[in-house]
Amino acid sequence: MTKYVVVGSGIIGLYTTFNLLERGVSAKDITIVAEYLPGDESINYTSPYAGGNFSCITDDDPKTLQYDKHTYTNLAKLQTELGGPSCGLDRYVSTEYWDTRPSNEKIESLASYLQEYQVINTGELPKGVAFGIRFRSWNFNCPKFLSNFKDYLEAKGVTFVKKHLTHITQAYISSSTKTVFNCTGIGAHKLGGVNDTNVYPTRGQVVVIKAPHITENVMRWGEDFATYIIKRPYSSDQLILGGFMQKDNWTADTFREETEDILKRTTDLFPKILKDNPSGSTIKDLEILRIVSGLRPSRYGGVRIEKTQVEHYKYLVHNYGASGYGYQAGLGMGYEAVRLALGPDSKF
Numbered sequence: 001m002t003k004y005v006v007v008g009s010g011i012i013g014l015y016t017t018f019n020l021l022e023r024g025v026s027a028k029d030i031t032i033v034a035e036y037l038p039g040d041e042s043i044n045y046t047s048p049y050a051g052g053n054f055s056c057i058t059d060d061d062p063k064t065l066q067y068d069k070h071t072y073t074n075l076a077k078l079q080t081e082l083g084g085p086s087c088g089l090d091r092y093v094s095t096e097y098w099d100t101r102p103s104n105e106k107i108e109s110l111a112s113y114l115q116e117y118q119v120i121n122t123g124e125l126p127k128g129v130a131f132g133i134r135f136r137s138w139n140f141n142c143p144k145f146l147s148n149f150k151d152y153l154e155a156k157g158v159t160f161v162k163k164h165l166t167h168i169t170q171a172y173i174s175s176s177t178k179t180v181f182n183c184t185g186i187g188a189h190k191l192g193g194v195n196d197t198n199v200y201p202t203r204g205q206v207v208v209i210k211a212p213h214i215t216e217n218v219m220r221w222g223e224d225f226a227t228y229i230i231k232r233p234y235s236s237d238q239l240i241l242g243g244f245m246q247k248d249n250w251t252a253d254t255f256r257e258e259t260e261d262i263l264k265r266t267t268d269l270f271p272k273i274l275k276d277n278p279s280g281s282t283i284k285d286l287e288i289l290r291i292v293s294g295l296r297p298s299r300y301g302g303v304r305i306e307k308t309q310v311e312h313y314k315y316l317v318h319n320y321g322a323s324g325y326g327y328q329a330g331l332g333m334g335y336e337a338v339r340l341a342l343g344p345d346s347k348f
Helices: 009-022 062-081 104-113 140-157 185-189 256-269 324-344
Strands: 004-007 030-034 087-100 131-141 160-163 180-181 201-208 219-223 226-231 238-244 287-300 304-311 313-319
Touching: 004 009, 009 030, 009 140, 009 313, 009 324, 062 087, 062 104, 062 324, 104 131, 140 160, 180 185, 180 324, 185 201, 185 287, 185 313, 201 256, 226 256, 238 256, 287 324, 304 324, 313 324
Parallel strands: 004 030, 004 180, 030 160, 087 219, 180 313
Antiparallel strands: 087 131, 201 238, 201 287, 219 226, 226 238, 304 313
């Protein structure tokens, strides 16, 4: 008997399901329906391709800042539930730079909860950087984390169904289904009954290298670019180098000139990548493991977390549009979506 259906098994769908369990919903009452499941690969299944760390990529919208804080402060509990850091979720120091100083609201929010938070002295900032911070971040090995998250939910009793839906009404899989959570991400663009043309991809390309000598993150946010270095936990020393923020670009292709640009920007930003590389100190000495592009499920107007009534006693809760911050804000987004569905004091 399925009372609750979550459509989509990306990070937002899994976070939403975890929040349902946290609110006391029986796992036997939950079914996740998705065209792609953890372990699958498709340019349309965006979550496995994320860089996967808690960064300062989000804007200063009060709701988004709240989602970030909720996620950051609750990831330790989720990590424990999934068996510890080897689930694909671990902690590393992150240094983040902005070419334009963030708003006071954002700085104050970050300072209120980030662990080991410190502002970098002006004299230590790279040329062209206006503001920088250092803190203890959360890093995800996204494919591993998704697979372990699925295993955890299945062990609890949640059902997974691999199915392509052409219309959101197909998610009401039985007469007992009373609430559907639409966590389809980029799929919301074409899904019948949703057809949200505000949804668009923000393409990125990354270069994954082997770098046992790097155990931290470094990020730089410019007016029209993002450069990032992300340590992937429990991955045999993978380091993710990126990237690009290309709006409304759907291609899964990768390009040599973008690869060369990424390697130059990241090694200029963090020379230790080359300086301490045991295989040599030039870009040609780096061991490239993979070059890949991925799509961030973005949305004009920001995330959509909204409850609508579709029939008598049947509801649809939308939860999508997280762009590049699904891993770091999604637990808070799922909390909000479940609160909308169940109310603040619902009993079961």
